[in-house]
Amino acid sequence: MVAQSTTPARGRPRLSSREMLEDAAFELFLEQGYAKTTIEQITQRAGVSRNTFFNYFPAKSDVFWVALDEVGARLRRELSAVPDDAPVMAGTRTAFLTVADGFGPGAVPWILTQYEAIGGNNEVQVSAVSRFVALASVVRFHLASRLDLPSTHPEVLAAAYALTAATIAAAQAWAAAGVTRGALTPYLDRALAPVCDGFERAFVL
Amino acid sequence: MVAQSTTPARGRPRLSSREMLEDAAFELFLEQGYAKTTIEQITQRAGVSRNTFFNYFPAKSDVFWVALDEVGARLRRELSAVPDDAPVMAGTRTAFLTVADGFGPGAVPWILTQYEAIGGNNEVQVSAVSRFVALASVVRFHLASRLDLPSTHPEVLAAAYALTAATIAAAQAWAAAGVTRGALTPYLDRALAPVCDGFERAFVL
DNA sequence: GCTCAATAGTGGACTCAGTCCATTTATTCC
DNA sequence: GGAATAAATGGACTGAGTCCACTATTGAGC
Secondary structure (H helix, E strand, C coil): CCCCCCCCCCCCCCCCCHHHHHHHHHHHHHHHCCCCCCHHHHHHHHCCCHHHHHHHCCCHHHHHHHHHHHHHHHHHHHHHCCCCCCCHHHHHHHHHHHHHCCCCCCCCCHHHHHCCCCCCCHHHHHHHHHHHHHHHHHHHHHHHHHHCCCCCCHHHHHHHHHHHHHHHHHHHHHHHCHHHCCCCHHHHHHHHHHHHHHHHHHHHC | CCCCCCCCCCCCCCCCCHHHHHHHHHHHHHHHCCCCCCHHHHHHHHCCCHHHHHHHCCCHHHHHHCHHHHHHHHHHHHHHCCCCCCCHHHHHHHHHHHHHCCCCCCCCCHHHHHCCCCCCCHHHHHHHHHHHHHHHHHHHHHHHHHHCCCCCCHHHHHHHHHHHHHHHHHHHHHHHCHHHCCCHHHHHHHHHHHHHHHHHHHHHC
16 A cells, blocks of 8 residues: 555555655666666665555655645646636646646746756656646546536547647746746646637537 | 668568567557556567567657658658748647648558557656657747747747647547547647737738 | 678666565654 | 454565667678
8 A cells, every 4th residue: 555645544654755765766767867776765865664565555656746746636626616606627727726736936847847956858748748647647537527528538638638748838938938837727728728718619610 | 880771782581570570569458558568568469579679669669650750851842842921820730630631541650540459658658749749849940930929939939839738639629539530630620720820910910 | 603781680787766575774653 | 361453574476667788680892
């Protein structure tokens, strides 16, 4: 069983944490690159045994996505809080922007800025993509339920994927903007606007 | 060195081929599922040694994408053939649709239809999307050059990603439609239209 | 025919990610 | 002092992917 982040009342207390392993891993990735860093090295530096890594992360590449993993949950909450009478795409956009408000200039996910430095790897891209798919699926079910269409409906799927993709584009552009980047929200707004615009028109027809 | 598909004049002739390994692999995937099939089993059935597999494919999951490998090149060609005076997004859309015309009802990439049957796991789904990610970069540079904007421009990035994502959505919906699916083109058209519409408006402003 | 270069296939050893399971350790509740 | 619970560990195992040296089969030039 993968350890949860909240320590329960009973049982042996944690010696370790996702964050400790994350820190150790990021250090090593910067020093040696992603591919050359083994899980054994990570756990050694964190002062635990190799197997403990897999108590906290299902795979090596998952170490990048600690910060992002709650975004899915937050997005789900925000999406279900959208008032029923709001236009679908506009409501969805608002939900995205609300979640993005949590990301100030300092809260850039590590992987976005350090990807080049660690010799970003196919494996890493792949793990990013699976996050993408997970987010897209949250959006997809929301759209399907609001539009009263099956979640396999082509336009629903297209809209969900396009929204998610635009979000990633915004995050990349934002991270790439350097120290002057400011908040994520304006980037996201500009990226989502055309997509929402286009699909809102498609859905009212 | 990964073997090329054209047999050169000199040297030992091939005993094997990408297609032979592909066939053997697909059979086994259907029989046992993707995860339970080892490369050793694939090469045994194809009558070659394990190492030969890696002469033809860099990784197990690459066996799915033989058919898709030239799509990037074709898209690049079609994009550069777009007349200069066409509106950017409309021209891009046409190029996508032209490439898609190559995919009739029978030419469904195997993986798209058999995904469920082989116990489609995350690795496979993800390897699908990462193929398309390469396409996003082709689109991105085309848009940037036509719009005379840097390829890092937020809207350019967003448009490229959104187009690619809509394409994936179309391909999935098409494959999921079963034997009555018909051609890919109409699915793609419906998925791309809203995205192109939205960004065309954004870019003229 | 012989030799040479080129290319395909093979064998074997190796590293490391990820799985599995049994065992130990630390803690709380009773 | 148990009993229950949960974290950490040790060790064995599978399989992907890498590396490299070696063999096999061809065409070309002589």
